[in-house]
Amino acid sequence: MGDWRRTTRECSFESLQSGMIAAVNKHIEQYNLEDIPSKAIMCIETSSENIRKGIFGSGDETVLTGVLLTPHWLIWAIDGDRSGGVVMSARLAEVVVQDYAETQYAKMVPDDGLEVSGSFTDALEKGSAFIGLDKGVAAQKFKDVVTRAVQDAKK
DSSP states (O other): OTTEEEEEEEOOGGGSOHHHHHHHHHHHHHTTOOOTGGGOSEEEEEEEEEOSOOTTOOSOSEEEEEEEEOSSEEEEEEEETTTEEEEEEEEGGGEEEEEGGGSTHHHHSOOOEEEEEEOOTTOSSOEEEEEEOOSSHHHHHHHHHHHHHHHHHTO
């Protein structure tokens, strides 16, 4: 699974860290998005621990990711112990979501998670993002639910 040991759990939005909740709410307000937390189909949290430390000790040792899915939006907050936090979002009708293991990058850098490609709320150009997950039941359920939600949003 690459350089990270991950643990993914299904949770409620309200059970995410308070700083992550505040960052997500600020992002929602800044971009005038719908009331995402109340419309959540599923919420997960992944804790990632870097098991391969750099020579100079740089980079995050732990990263916490909270992900909310609604019928129309995917929003995720990432908080690294050194890099700080960031929130990203995408309208499901404007992205492709696939299992990272099925991408061309997985052959070069093995890992588990999702690859999200397309238009993001705060980006001028299309791009892609990786959301790390473990191989457990909650992660697999999320992959299935988000894949179905993206298909439904494009109908």
